[in-house]
Amino acid sequence: MISWLVFAFSGLLLWAISTHIDKYLVEKYFKHALAAALLVFTALIGLFTLLFIWYFVPSVVALDLASAALMASSGVLYMGGLLFYLRALQGEEASTVAPFFQAAPFFGFVLGYLVLGETLSLTQMAGGILIVAGTTLVSLRRGGAQTRLRRRLVASMLAAALCLASSALVFKVFALDDAFWPTTFWMFVGEAFFGAGLLAVPSYRAQFLALLRANPGAVVSINAANELVNLGGGLGNRYALLLAPLSLVQAVGSTTTLFVFAFGVLLSIYSPSIGREDLSAPELLRKGAAAVLVAIGAWLVSGSRPDASPSPGLLMIVVAGS
Numbered sequence: 001m002i003s004w005l006v007f008a009f010s011g012l013l014l015w016a017i018s019t020h021i022d023k024y025l026v027e028k029y030f031k032h033a034l035a036a037a038l039l040v041f042t043a044l045i046g047l048f049t050l051l052f053i054w055y056f057v058p059s060v061v062a063l064d065l066a067s068a069a070l071m072a073s074s075g076v077l078y079m080g081g082l083l084f085y086l087r088a089l090q091g092e093e094a095s096t097v098a099p100f101f102q103a104a105p106f107f108g109f110v111l112g113y114l115v116l117g118e119t120l121s122l123t124q125m126a127g128g129i130l131i132v133a134g135t136t137l138v139s140l141r142r143g144g145a146q147t148r149l150r151r152r153l154v155a156s157m158l159a160a161a162l163c164l165a166s167s168a169l170v171f172k173v174f175a176l177d178d179a180f181w182p183t184t185f186w187m188f189v190g191e192a193f194f195g196a197g198l199l200a201v202p203s204y205r206a207q208f209l210a211l212l213r214a215n216p217g218a219v220v221s222i223n224a225a226n227e228l229v230n231l232g233g234g235l236g237n238r239y240a241l242l243l244a245p246l247s248l249v250q251a252v253g254s255t256t257t258l259f260v261f262a263f264g265v266l267l268s269i270y271s272p273s274i275g276r277e278d279l280s281a282p283e284l285l286r287k288g289a290a291a292v293l294v295a296i297g298a299w300l301v302s303g304s305r306p307d308a309s310p311s312p313g314l315l316m317i318v319v320a321g322s
Contacts, residue, residue, distance in 0.1 A: 004243035011237030016259030035086035043195020075190025081163030127300025134293030
């Protein structure tokens, strides 16, 4: 059986690529636009995807209304997290924003414990701590203005991390009980409703249509490619949730920071007009040490079989009573 780490790392690898594409889109086309306009594209891709799933797995619609609504809330929370993330990305570099996703493992641990009753072994906890420590090390900045606390950035990214961890929690609760594809289908329904809500706001709709008229080919093609990359990352990460505790998947997901830096280095060398990273010896040494910590942490969390079987928790009690 394929390890859950394969799915988790495939997801974060694709998300790291998507982060740089997001930054390019924001800088090139959405610098002075509302971040919500970009999310409409995400909702449209989700709409096409749910129709695709429905065609091949028609049984996904055979659910009671209460369960379907709760599953759809996972998509709404996911889109909310992306909205906070894109707002942060409009004012900061991708490599500055990405480290704040490290907050997700802490939210995931608390939510997984309170709602799913998940527990971790000491070895797995140590591995998770090393992963977060490694990604924290790579996110440090030297002196100057970069050491100042950016309140808007911190608030936006903590809200994004909480929304994404909550979305993963809802997804896992239902995916374990009602299967992967029905839960994925209704999550995309939630994303589509979120996008419809954005289009219902006149200012968001006007900006979205203006962007389409100004650069229809580039905006549509780049966004479509980016959303497919992001979709692949999301599916990989969500399947990993079926095989491992929420907090561990979130901890491994925090290593996206390292991949964002790695791709940033490649862009700095081969396409500096798209992205730049500090390639000085101290920076490379720090990032190398961070990579070692993350590798050891990943080995530790995969060394013993995670307890992925949830015990009755708060959300399950609510679902049972509905």
